[in-house]
Amino acid sequence: MEIFILYKAILVLVVFAISLGVAAYSTYGERKVAAFMQDRVGPDRAGPFGMLQPLADGLKMFMKEEIIPTVSNKFLFVLGPSLAMLTALMTGVVIPWGGDITIGNMVFPLQITDINIGILYIFGVVSFGVYGIMIGGWASNNKYSMLGALRASSQMISYEIAMGLAIVALVMTTGTLSLREIVTQQSGNWVNFIYQPLGCLIFIICAFAETNRAPFDLPECETELVGGYHTEYSSMKLGFYLFAEYINMFISSAIIMSLYFGGYNLPFQNYIAPYIDGNILSILQFGCFFTKVLFGIFFFMWIRWTIPRFRYDQLMNLGWKVLIPLAIFNILITGVLMYALGKV
Amino acid sequence: MKEVIIGIPIQWYIFLSIALFCIGVLGVLFRRNAIVIFMCIELMLNAVNLLMVAFSRYLGDTGGQVFVFFVMVVAAAEVSVGLAILMMIYRNTKSTDIDTLNRLKW
Amino acid sequence: MLLSQYIFLFLSFVAIISALMLVLDKNPVHSVLYLIITFFAIAGHYLLLNAQFLAVVHIIVYAGAIMVLFLYVIMMLNLNKDIEPHKKNIPKVAAAVAAGLLLLSLTALVNGAEVNMLPAARNSNIGLMDNLGKTLFKEYMLPFEISSILFLSAMVGAVFLSKKEIH
Numbered sequence: 001m002e003i004f005i006l007y008k009a010i011l012v013l014v015v016f017a018i019s020l021g022v023a024a025y026s027t028y029g030e031r032k033v034a035a036f037m038q039d040r041v042g043p044d045r046a047g048p049f050g051m052l053q054p055l056a057d058g059l060k061m062f063m064k065e066e067i068i069p070t071v072s073n074k075f076l077f078v079l080g081p082s083l084a085m086l087t088a089l090m091t092g093v094v095i096p097w098g099g100d101i102t103i104g105n106m107v108f109p110l111q112i113t114d115i116n117i118g119i120l121y122i123f124g125v126v127s128f129g130v131y132g133i134m135i136g137g138w139a140s141n142n143k144y145s146m147l148g149a150l151r152a153s154s155q156m157i158s159y160e161i162a163m164g165l166a167i168v169a170l171v172m173t174t175g176t177l178s179l180r181e182i183v184t185q186q187s188g189n190w191v192n193f194i195y196q197p198l199g200c201l202i203f204i205i206c207a208f209a210e211t212n213r214a215p216f217d218l219p220e221c222e223t224e225l226v227g228g229y230h231t232e233y234s235s236m237k238l239g240f241y242l243f244a245e246y247i248n249m250f251i252s253s254a255i256i257m258s259l260y261f262g263g264y265n266l267p268f269q270n271y272i273a274p275y276i277d278g279n280i281l282s283i284l285q286f287g288c289f290f291t292k293v294l295f296g297i298f299f300f301m302w303i304r305w306t307i308p309r310f311r312y313d314q315l316m317n318l319g320w321k322v323l324i325p326l327a328i329f330n331i332l333i334t335g336v337l338m339y340a341l342g343k344v
Numbered sequence: 345m346k347e348v349i350i351g352i353p354i355q356w357y358i359f360l361s362i363a364l365f366c367i368g369v370l371g372v373l374f375r376r377n378a379i380v381i382f383m384c385i386e387l388m389l390n391a392v393n394l395l396m397v398a399f400s401r402y403l404g405d406t407g408g409q410v411f412v413f414f415v416m417v418v419a420a421a422e423v424s425v426g427l428a429i430l431m432m433i434y435r436n437t438k439s440t441d442i443d444t445l446n447r448l449k450w
Numbered sequence: 451m452l453l454s455q456y457i458f459l460f461l462s463f464v465a466i467i468s469a470l471m472l473v474l475d476k477n478p479v480h481s482v483l484y485l486i487i488t489f490f491a492i493a494g495h496y497l498l499l500n501a502q503f504l505a506v507v508h509i510i511v512y513a514g515a516i517m518v519l520f521l522y523v524i525m526m527l528n529l530n531k532d533i534e535p536h537k538k539n540i541p542k543v544a545a546a547v548a549a550g551l552l553l554l555s556l557t558a559l560v561n562g563a564e565v566n567m568l569p570a571a572r573n574s575n576i577g578l579m580d581n582l583g584k585t586l587f588k589e590y591m592l593p594f595e596i597s598s599i600l601f602l603s604a605m606v607g608a609v610f611l612s613k614k615e616i617h
Contacts, residue, residue, distance in 0.1 A: 352455060362556045364469055366553035367549070371472065373541075374545040374546070383481060386512070387472065387485065390489065393508075394492055406584075406585040410585050410590050413504075417600065417601060418597075419512075420516060422604075423519060428609075431523065440527065
């Protein structure tokens with residue numbers, strides 16, 4: 001029992017540390033990618049290739065003066081970024097990071113917890129994530145923050161529907177809501193992207209909208225709203241919002257990879273697996289998953305520095321008039337095909 | 345952990361949902377802001393939901409939990425229509441105070 | 451006292467206190483946040499009752515959608531000031547007395563009733579999704595379809611109501 005608790009605690013700490021580390025280096029990666037796309041050099045002063053830039057940024061965030069507007073509700077003003085950070089970190093719990101590690105006769109799966117409603121849990125946490133932005137934007141007592149918060153909430157609610165409908169089609173084909181089972185089904189088999197290309201596309205678009213990333217970063221678009229919902233924030237509270245966005249990006253990339261692109265499975269795993277020891281295979285799987293996730297993050301940045309921002313009415317039209325009907329159509333097609341192929 | 349429920353008498357759940365329901369009634373009578381009154385109605389619905397889940401668990405019958413779904417459906421429909429009506433009222437009266445709605449026309 | 455009883459008492463305490471604060475706080479935004487805390491406590495009760503699926507759906511529907519709508523409307527109407535005019539004391543006292551009497555009579559009703567201790571934990575798996583799904587799509591198929599029609603009509607109604615007037 002003690003070993004079990006110790007193992008869970010270590011796993012939680014490792015996932016926590018990895019999320020924060022990846023988020024910190026995503027800021028560096030983002031600036032490097034942007035520089036590459038715009039034919040610049042990017043950060044190169046702090047350390048070799050500017051590798052220490054995230055540390056310098058973090059230090060700057062901590063050192064800055066902390067300003068709390070006098071007219072705002074102080075408790076809610078602090079609660080906003082904390083909630084954003086909390087919900088960003090909570091999602092990593094159900095993601096399977098790799099296969100099992102066997103030490104002696106004990107088996108340790110590389111997943112914090114495998115609940116049988118894993119996807120719904122993620123939805124619950126994501127749907128709660130909007131409160132961090134709404135409360136922060138409201139407590140700032142600033143019209144730009146307020147507008148950003150209103151935009152964020154309506155955007156996230158609208159895209160959640162399409163996201164849920166895209167998942168329904170996936171669940172119809174897999175028959176389970178447990179993320180580990182979905183990943184296991186894809187080993188030595190076609191990945192789910194082959195069965196659900198339309199659903200995957202809808203899910204990725206909605207993931208962009210849910211994480212407030214470009215081209216859907218209207219809640220914080222600086223050309224219209226100064227800084228959006230975090231206009232009034234400074235020092236580490238601003239850092240929390242920015243960090244939460246990068247963690248969300250990491251987690252949603254991990255979810256996309258687990259649901260649609262085979263998760264931690266190696267390519268051609270069935271041919272390799274018999275020749276390799278189980279533990280080494282698990283570590284390889286973790287490495288493979290991590291590579292996939294890093295590519296996902298790169299994809300997020302690639303889109304951001306390529307596609308211009310949507311206008312707000314275009315965003316709403318895309319969500320309600322294109323994605324939701326397409327997602328329903330996708331469910332219909334999936335049902336008909338499953339019935340025709342006798343899979344029901 | 346599976347059988348964690350053993351040890352909680354059903355009466356506790358009944359008393360809890362009675363308390364929540366009565367707080368909801370108090371809010372409906374006490375407040376004049378129509379939106380808060382709406383929220384109190386949601387609270388009353390939830391008190392009933394909780395009791396239904398508790399009974400369904402104690403009786404080992406799935407029907408109670410399925411009914412909670414229908415209550416949620418009704419609550420969501422009610423909120424969407426109700427808030428739309430409130431928005432229209434606000435556009436006309438510039439207030440969500442229910443005491444301004446004592447006329448049949450304005 | 452068992453561990454589950456302590457959890458029950460803690461969750462109930464949180465639920466009742468935040469429900470009271472929902473009623474008593476003058477600021478509508480604070481009321482929304484207190485109601486969200488109440489909903490989380492109720493979701494905790496669902497987990498305690500082994501109804502995991504319902505707990506998650508409860509969070510998604512109530513905390514994730516309905517309360518966001520409330521908060522959205524309150525923010526859009528800019529009701530964050532304590533605009534509620536001071537109410538006379540007599541209606542307040544009357545409201546409190548009425549609610550208190552309801553509480554008293556309901557409690558007395560349950561207290562006086564002969565409650566057989568129901569057999570606890572007859573089937574602990576009823577809250578799991580496959581059992582719920584089977585019941586929902588077999589026994590309750592017609593109500594399910596009717597509720598979807600209800601949803602559709604509510605959607606049409608909400609869109610129609612909140613549209614600007616057509617001249």
